[in-house]
Amino acid sequence: MSRQVIKRRSRGFICVNAHPEGCRRNVERQIAVAEKLPPARGAAPRNVLVVGASTGYGLASRIAAAWGCGARTLGVFFERPPDGDKTATAGYYNTAALAERAARDGRYAAHINGDAFSDECKRSAIEIIRRHLTPLDLVIYSLASPKRTHPRTGIVHNSVLKPIGRPFSSRTVELDSEKVVDVTLPPAAENEIADTVAVMGGEDWRMWIEALVAEGLLAPGVRTVAYSYIGPELTWPIYRDGTIGRAKQNLEQTARTLTQLLSPKFDGSAYISVNKAVVTQASAAIPVVPLYLSLLPKVMRGKHLDENPIEQICRLFSDFLSTGKTPATDEAGRIRLDDREMRLDVQSEVSALFPQVTTENLRQISDFAGFQREFRNLFGFEVSDVDYEQPFETDVPLRDSSA
Ligand code: NAD
Numbered sequence: 001m002s003r004q005v006i007k008r009r010s011r012g013f014i015c016v017n018a019h020p021e022g023c024r025r026n027v028e029r030q031i032a033v034a035e036k037l038p039p040a041r042g043a044a045p046r047n048v049l050v051v052g053a054s055t056g057y058g059l060a061s062r063i064a065a066a067w068g069c070g071a072r073t074l075g076v077f078f079e080r081p082p083d084g085d086k087t088a089t090a091g092y093y094n095t096a097a098l099a100e101r102a103a104r105d106g107r108y109a110a111h112i113n114g115d116a117f118s119d120e121c122k123r124s125a126i127e128i129i130r131r132h133l134t135p136l137d138l139v140i141y142s143l144a145s146p147k148r149t150h151p152r153t154g155i156v157h158n159s160v161l162k163p164i165g166r167p168f169s170s171r172t173v174e175l176d177s178e179k180v181v182d183v184t185l186p187p188a189a190e191n192e193i194a195d196t197v198a199v200m201g202g203e204d205w206r207m208w209i210e211a212l213v214a215e216g217l218l219a220p221g222v223r224t225v226a227y228s229y230i231g232p233e234l235t236w237p238i239y240r241d242g243t244i245g246r247a248k249q250n251l252e253q254t255a256r257t258l259t260q261l262l263s264p265k266f267d268g269s270a271y272i273s274v275n276k277a278v279v280t281q282a283s284a285a286i287p288v289v290p291l292y293l294s295l296l297p298k299v300m301r302g303k304h305l306d307e308n309p310i311e312q313i314c315r316l317f318s319d320f321l322s323t324g325k326t327p328a329t330d331e332a333g334r335i336r337l338d339d340r341e342m343r344l345d346v347q348s349e350v351s352a353l354f355p356q357v358t359t360e361n362l363r364q365i366s367d368f369a370g371f372q373r374e375f376r377n378l379f380g381f382e383v384s385d386v387d388y389e390q391p392f393e394t395d396v397p398l399r400d401s402s403a
Contacts, residue, residue, distance in 0.1 A: 001393065002082070002084065002085055002393065002394045002395045003387065003390075003391040003392065003393050003394075004085065004370050004391050004392070004394060005388070005390065005391050006020075006087060006388070006394065007018050007388070008381040008382075009377065012127075012175065012176045013175035013176050013284070013375070014016055015085040015090075015375075015376065015379035015381065016379075017086070017088070017379070018087050018088060018089055018090040018092075018093055018379045018380050018381075019379065019380030019381055019383070019386065019388070019392070020041070020087070020088075020093040020096070020132050020380065020388050020392055020393065020394060021380065021392045021394050022025055022092050022377070022379070022381055022382075022383035023093035023094045023096075023379075023380040023385075024093065024096075024097035024380075025147075025277065025376050025385060025386060026094065026377065026378075026383060026384050027059075027063070027094050027097040027098050027101065027155040027379065028097070028101070029310075030060060030063045030309075030310040031063055031067045031101060031228070031256045032309060033089070033143065033310045033314060034063045034064045034066070034127025034310060034314060035067050035068070035104065036139075037067075037068030037069070037273040037314050037317060037318055038065065038318055039324050040317070040318075040322030040323075040324075041071060041322060041324045041341060042322055042324020042325065043137075043322075044069035044070065044071070044194060044221055044317075044322050044326065045065055045069055045071045045137045045223075045321070045322070046069075046070075046071055046072065046136035046137055047071060047072050047129075047134065047136045047137055047138075047219070048062070048066075048069075048071040048072070048133075048134040048136070048137070048139070049073075049076070049125065049129065049133070049134065049136055049138070049139045049143065049208075049212075049272065050065070050074070050075050050076070050137045050138070050139075050140045051076045051077060051116050051139070051140070051141050051142065051143055051146065051205075051208060052077060052116065052140075052142035052143035053073075053075030053077050053140075053240060053387070054075065054077035054079050054091030054092065054094050054095050054140070055077075055090060055091045055281060055378065056142070056274055056278070056280035056281065057142045057227050057275060057278075057280070057309050057312070057313065058075075058142030058143075058307060059078070059091070059094055059095075059098075059263050059309075060142065060309035060310040060312070060313040061099065061140040061142060061212050061316075062075050062109075062140075063310060064310065064311075064313045064314050064316070064317050065138065065140075065317070066102065066107055066109060067105075067319055068314055068318075069317060069322065070107075071138070072107070072108035072109070072132065072133055073096075073107075073108070073110075074109075074110045074111070074124060074125060074128055074129060074132075075095060075109070075111045075112075076111075076112045076114070076116050076121065076134055077091050077111070077112075077113060077116075077322070077392075078113065078115055078116065078145070079091040079092035079095070079124060079233075080092060080113065080397045081113070081364075081398065082394050082396065085394070086394075087140055088334060088394070088396070090281075090378055090379045090380055091185060091300075092113070092396075092398065093380060093396060095111055095113075095398060096396045096397065096398045097110065099398060099399050099400065099401050100399075100401075102400065102401040103401035104263070104398070105229060106134075107401060108132060108133075108401060109400065109401045110128050110132060110133075110400045110401075110402070111398060111400060112124050112125055112128070113309075113398065115149070115335070116143055116204065116208075116250060117145075117148045117149060117150070117151060117204050117276055118149070119151045122207070122208060122211050124161065126211060126212070126215050126217065127180045128398065129212070129215075130215065130216050130315075132402070133138050133217075133218055135217060135218055135219035135221060135222075135227050136212060136217055136218055136221075137175075137222050137223070137390075138179070138221075138223050138224070138225070138321070139208065139209065139220065139222070139223070139225075140224075140225050140226075141205045141211070141224065141226040141227075142203070142206065142226070142227050144200070144280070144281075144282035145157065145159070145178065145199055145200070146159055146199070147159065147199060148198060148199040148204065149191075150198065152403040153291075154276075155398040157194075157196075157198035157199050158195055158196050158199070159195060159196040159199035159200050159244070159247070160188055160192045160195070160196055160243055161185075161242065161243060161244055161285065161286050161287065162185055162186065162187060162188035162192060162236060162238075162242055162243050163185055163188070163191060163237045163238055163241065163242045163243075164187055164188055164241060164242055164243060165187055166187055166258055167184050167185060167186050167187055168184070168185050168187075168237035168238055168242075169182055169183065169184040169185075170182070170183060170234070170235070170237070170238070170287070170367060171183075171288075171291065171354065171357065172287050172288050172290050173290050173291045173292065173294065173357075173368065174353070175284070175290055175361065178359070178361035178368070179359045180357055180358050180359045180362055182292070183287055185238065185287060187211075188242070188243045191376050192207060192243060193246055194245060195241075196243035196246065196247050197246055197247045197250050199247070200247035200248070200251070200254070201246075201248075201250030201251055201254070202226070202245060202250050202251040202252075202253065202254025202257075203249040203250075203254070204250065205224075205226050205254055205258070206254050206258060209224055209258050209261065209270070209315050210261070212355065213261065213262075214264070217270065218262070218266050219266070220225060220266055220267055220268075221266065221267050221268060222266050223269055223270070223271065223321065224258060224262070224268075224269075224270045224271070225270070225271045225272070225273050225316075225321070226251050226254075226255065226271075226272055226273075226334070227272070227273055227275050228248045228251060228252065228272050228274050228275070228334070229248070229275060229277060229338070230274050230338060230342075231292075231338075231341075231349055232292075232342070232347050232350065233275060233351075234288070234292070234351060235265065235286075235288055235292060236290055236356060238286065239286065239289075241287075244349075245284070251272060252272050252332070252334070254270070255270040255271060255272045255333070256270075256333070257270075258270035269326075270313075271327060271329070271334070271335050272328075272333075272334045272335065273320070273335040273336075273337055274334050274335065274336050274337060274338050275309075275312055275337045275338060275342065276307060276337060276338045276341040277289065277292065277293055277296060277310070277338075277341060278293075278309050279293055279371060279374040279375055279378065280309070280378065281306065281378060284375055290371060291321065291354070291357065292350070292354070294366035294368040294370070295350045295353050295354060295357070295365075295366045295367070295369055296341065296346070296363075296369040297355070297367060297370060297371075298366065298367040299346055299349045299350050299371070300341065300346060302339065303346065303348065304346070305340040305343070309329035309342065312337050314339055315337060316335065316356040338344045343402060353365055353375070358389070
């Protein structure tokens, strides 16, 4: 037991602790959105595996599957549990809150807190799925990781966020000092490109699906979805045309390979869903993106178009995955949840504002305060209705709910 008053502690911009009650409220709010999902027009998924399930788009996917579609879920993630007086990471508290609520609602929710890239983690998942979640009809792959230990070679690959071919200079906001500055990022070396593809490309997704096929755990009509981002031209040198973009191209190629594997045997298919830019721990680390994410929601809110991760993923289920039809895709076969972000009127407003932002007018022109609040919310801080002067238990257990 460790009850304590928890104040936000930061190293630079990053929060190094998390608030269990703030995280619990965040999860409850997402569940409330998912519960309003209209009934599926086709067959709703019943047994769902989410890899990368504790924060961001993966957490939203797990909540939408469980509370929007009534699915039994297994979530895989890599989070630090509480340790004495030290709080756990936000993803741990999110999952503890999800598990507690699942138990109360009589929903099956199992978890693996371990390295999804490892064979051991896949073996543990297979055991749980065999006993409680067969056949699986949906696998969501939502990992965002800075590194991967390759299960065959033991080599540790580190992903980098760099342009390819030439340096990239752009305006960005320095998150610690809140200064708007010009940064120049050097181009990636060949080995850095290959390492980023090894971490964020499709090889591990393929290994998961091949392992599930080999064990005979997939349902007829099974679907698997991995997430990607394209974004506007101003982010292309660092995103779409950079190292991470190369990894996403590899992910798209993997979707085609997996469809070839799943289609003949299961009438199954693999999709890439291109999602909207949102504030998550992963996206805040990408240069240029924090400034873009201080402008985009403001412009989208002005047009009543903004969506947070749970709203995006509820739309993924209602409009694409649970319609009883083949999901509508773009010409490259991708599901597009970023259609509202990419609207011409939205993008022309954002790109007109982008060069005008300076350190002095940052908080007038953009919603930097909103970006900062949303980022702190991810760790359970500055969440409305939480009394941060009160002590809370930090040593929260993480239990499976096996209803
Ligand atoms: P996130 O940082 O919020 O979540 C990452 C998840 O991966 C967490 O659950 C974490 O525990 C898990 N994870 C990391 N390393 C792991 C490991 N070794 N083993 C097991 N679990 C591990 O990230 P996010 O922004 O939600 O990104 C998820 C996916 O969505 C990524 O593919 C990302 O490119 C994509 N995406 C993100 C955005 C955005 O704006 N955030 C937009 C479009 C697409």
